[in-house]
Amino acid sequence: MNANAQGPETAEARRLEDDFDAERALTTLRALCAPVMSGRAPGTPGHRRATEFLVSLLRSHGLEPRLDHFPIARTMRLTAQPTFRAEGDGTVRELTHRAQFAEHPRSAPMPRPVTGTVAEEPGPGDWAVVRGSTRGEGFAALAERFAELGAAGILTAQEADASGHLTKRVQGPPPVRLPVVALRPDLLESVTGSVVTAHVPLVREPATGANILATLPGRDPDARPLLVSAHYDGVGSDPQLHFPCAGDNASGVAVLCEAARVLQAAGPGRRPVLLALVDAEEIGTVGSAHHARTLAEQGVRPDVLNLDMAGKYNGQVAVELGPGEPLPAHLVEALDSAGRSQRLPLFSGQVSSDNRRYASAGFPSAGIGLGAAHYHSPLDAPERIDPEALGKAGRLLLATLGRLDDRD
Amino acid sequence: MSSSSSEASEQEPVGGFVTAPTAAVSSAGGCCGEPADATGVVPGGQSGGCCGESVIEVPSVPAAPRGCCGESGKG
Incomplete structure (x- = not known):
């Protein structure tokens, strides 16, 4: 990237980043990974507890979250x-x-x-x-x-x-x-x-999913919104083995919740920020498909930053941009500038997550992934989460939002 | 002095895109039982076409041919 790709480093962007508290994010992550959450598989009591926990957390940050339910045709779970x-x-x-x-x-x-x-x-x-x-x-x-x-x-x-x-x-x-x-x-x-x-005994059952949505209003009512998303569902625990699903994706959700706290405390930016903790990613990105369709029907076309797996930093950050045509050049510029400010190398890598649903709807989208240890394994646990990775993800996210807030 | 400046420059952390933002995606990403390295680390994202059974379209980049889900396939 050339120097022209660097956006202005506003005082607001720097302040937002500095306010990100990785320890708070880690506390949120630990709560989502507790055995009582049972790996957060849709349609289970543990998943309902996770939903309630996140709604309560966002309310404690001063947001007004709402649930958007949708049908899930098929979940899979072991009954014994x-x-x-x-x-x-x-x-x-x-x-x-x-x-x-x-x-x-x-x-x-x-x-x-x-x-x-x-x-x-x-x-x-x-x-x-x-x-x-x-x-x-x-x-x-x-x-x-x-x-x-x-x-x-x-x-x-x-x-x-x-x-x-x-x-x-x-x-x-x-x-x-x-x-x-x-x-x-x-x-x-x-x-x-x-x-x-x-x-x-693997059974397939329909379920009802629940996206958790909240809006941080912007100063410019005509500005296109920014959407930050992360999936909060997990693959679920086995009958006798707990799956905390920490990296995938309690980490991304914890970062988003902490970023939402920072944004709410900072007061409105120019553009509205939509927060989406989406459901049922693990069973086919069903929640983000529903959300993208709903936004499109409402005529809303946000810029999207989706975070999936922020529990381990492997020396660089994967970014998947979409749609391919037209290239979301403004996202590239904002991410590049934010990455430079945070000294975080970014590379074009596959982030097969909800960002693809938003990109498929035509929204300029970036999937962001730092990495995780022990994917879809019972070892994907809080003790293997690197708080520094949460901090890097949070600061990158806020720095990018700050830059996007300056342009439309 | 010049060598010191050079060393300082080399040690300075690099940020921002170090690849073309839409470069062809590497197949190094781990997925579904295929971790990218011996420690089980998945370097960001699950990789596309996971489990050979993906229901997600890839709008911007084609999925790299690869085996998945512990199936040592050719893609």
């Missing part, structure tokens, strides 16, 4: 602890859920344990084996062929992450006709020929 037992060669092995096997998002319902022999060429009542990279339509076609052969179910591979967990997956295309269980690849090999009894 999954089990997996393999018998062969005179031995019996009980595998550990999440470390050695996991639910598969395309599985048919499995209300009862399923027993069968694991076979390369499955016959009636056998477990079929799917190795390698088959997925999408290819997986569906393969599953259909196995169903026609009378297979009892499908065992397929899922790599463990570096900490030894099979990451949690809560969205995907419609289920296939057979039960599907994911296994660590080495175990998939070793159980072939064994008699396997598995029970992975």
Whole structure:
């Protein structure tokens, strides 16, 4: 970027940034990650507690949050602890859920344990084996062929992450006709020929989502608003294992709430600021899709900054801009200038999050991600959150807002 | 003195975009059981086309071909 990309460093922008309190953000994050929140999966009591907590927090900052409900066609959750037992060669092995096997998002319902022999060429009542990279339509076609052969179910591979967990997956295309269980690849090999009894009670249910929205009015009623967003839902806890969902995305929500406190205390800027703590990102960015559609119907076309994962700083900040045409040059300039002022390198990286819904609606959008440790794992916990990362994210966000407030 | 100035310049933190803002996105991002490095760190964002089952369109940049969800696919 050339020097012309640097915007004016206003006194207001500097003051806003300086007022960001990372410790406050960390306190918010810890509350969102408490076991009582149960990983904040939509449709669960823990999620409702998180919603109530955030509404209360924003009210304590002087905002007037409101809930915008929307339907969610399908959520996935485990109704009981999954089990997996393999018998062969005179031995019996009980595998550990999440470390050695996991639910598969395309599985048919499995209300009862399923027993069968694991076979390369499955016959009636056998477990079929799917190795390698088959997925999408290819997986569906393969599953259909196995169903026609009378297979009892499908065992397929899922790599463990570096900490030894099979990451949690809560969205995907419609289920296939057979039960599907994911296994660590080495175990998939070793159980072939064994008699396997598995029970992975994954259910799909509709739910009602709730976006938490608040507005900080601007001095210029005709100015286009700024929208800052972050998703507050999580992938949810397992029946016997808590998922705090700290980096993804209690971190982004905590930063936004603290930024909202700073903005509210500072008084109105020129442009209105819309705050959106959106729901159901993990199951297909459903909340932001609803929000983007609502804004478009109202004729509102904000500049969007979406923050997803601010719990760990890896030396640079990922930014995904959208839509591609026209390029949101004003966002580029504001982010570049803010990044320079905060000494934060920015790079063009994928931020596959709610920013894409807003960009798809035609809103100039930037997805911002600092990083997180242990994605969709029970290890994504507050003790692995770097408060410095929260501070960097908050200051970058406020510095960018300050620069965007100067232009429209 | 000049070398000192040079060192100071080199050590000065860099901020702002260090790539073209809309450069082709690297495939280094972790997702769905594919952390980007051995420590399990995901460097910002989940990466597009996650789980091979993404329901999200990518409006600005194409998703890089890659395996996902622990499936060692070619994309």
